[in-house]
Amino acid sequence: MKDSNCIIVALDFEERQQALDLVRELDPSQCRVKVGKELFTRFGPDLVREIQALGFEIFLDLKFHDIPNTVNKAVRAAAELGVWMLTLHASGGAAMLQAARDAVQGMDHPPLLVAVTVLTSLESSDLAVQGIERSVEEQVQRLASLAQGNGMDGVVCSAAEAVSLRKLLSENFLLVTPGIRPTGANADDQKRIVTPADAVQSGSNYLVIGRPITRARDPHLKLSEIQAEILAN
Numbered sequence: 001m002k003d004s005n006c007i008i009v010a011l012d013f014e015e016r017q018q019a020l021d022l023v024r025e026l027d028p029s030q031c032r033v034k035v036g037k038e039l040f041t042r043f044g045p046d047l048v049r050e051i052q053a054l055g056f057e058i059f060l061d062l063k064f065h066d067i068p069n070t071v072n073k074a075v076r077a078a079a080e081l082g083v084w085m086l087t088l089h090a091s092g093g094a095a096m097l098q099a100a101r102d103a104v105q106g107m108d109h110p111p112l113l114v115a116v117t118v119l120t121s122l123e124s125s126d127l128a129v130q131g132i133e134r135s136v137e138e139q140v141q142r143l144a145s146l147a148q149g150n151g152m153d154g155v156v157c158s159a160a161e162a163v164s165l166r167k168l169l170s171e172n173f174l175l176v177t178p179g180i181r182p183t184g185a186n187a188d189d190q191k192r193i194v195t196p197a198d199a200v201q202s203g204s205n206y207l208v209i210g211r212p213i214t215r216a217r218d219p220h221l222k223l224s225e226i227q228a229e230i231l232a233n
C-alpha cells in the first residue's frame, strides 16, 4: 500500500504540552496519532478531545484485556470518544473479542477494532517462558485467525509477520505494525523490527512509529523523510 497517510505517530510523552507541541507540528492529512497508556493515564479523554479538535484521527491504544463484560463497557466508552481505532489483546479470547464487537454494533462511526497478537518486544524465548512452545510467527498466525474469526477489523503484529499473514487472512483485514525502525536506528526495547519501506512492501496497512520520530531533532522532517522512503520503494 503506497499511502502517504499510513503512518501513525505514537505520542508517548510524559507531558501534555510535549504531545501538543508535536501534534501542532504535524499535518492531519499526512499522519494519524496514537494516544497510549502513559498519556491517557495522565491526561485522559480531555487530551483526546483536544487533539481531535486539531483535526487528527486518534488511535487509542489502551490494549484492553479483561472479562467480556468489562471490555464491552470499556470499548463502548472509547467509541463514544470518537476515536478512529482502538486496541485489545487477542489473547483475551473469542468471547472477549465478540463482546468488543457487540459494544460498537449499530454505531454510525464505529472505531476500527484491532487485536494485539504478540507484542513486538517479545521473541520466541519469551513465549517459551509462558509455556507457549511454538514460534512467534505461528502464535501470531493463531491469534490473528482468532481475531478475524471474532469480528476484529485487524491485528497489531510485527511487519516481520506481514507476508505470511497476508496469505492467511482476508485482503481487507488490517495489519497495524509497530516495531518500525529506519535503517541504523536504535531498536530500544523492540525485538521484531522492520524498516518503514520493508513494512509497507510486506503488506502492512499502518505503521506505528514512536521514538524514531518523537526523539528526532526535527520530528516533522523525520516523518517526511520516512514518507519519502516509503514512496520511493
Ligand SMILES: O=C(O)c1cc(=O)[nH]c(=O)n1[C@@H]1O[C@H](COP(=O)(O)O)[C@@H](O)[C@H]1O
Residues within 6 Å of the ligand: 010, 012, 036, 061, 063, 087, 116, 118, 119, 120, 121, 156, 157, 178, 179, 180, 188, 190, 208, 209, 210, 211, 212
Ligand atoms: O499496540 C501497539 O501500538 C503496540 C503493540 C506492540 O506489539 N508493540 C508496540 O510497540 N506497540 C506500541 O507502538 C509504539 C512503538 O513505539 P516506538 O518503539 O517508540 O516506535 C509504542 O507506543 C507501543 O506501545
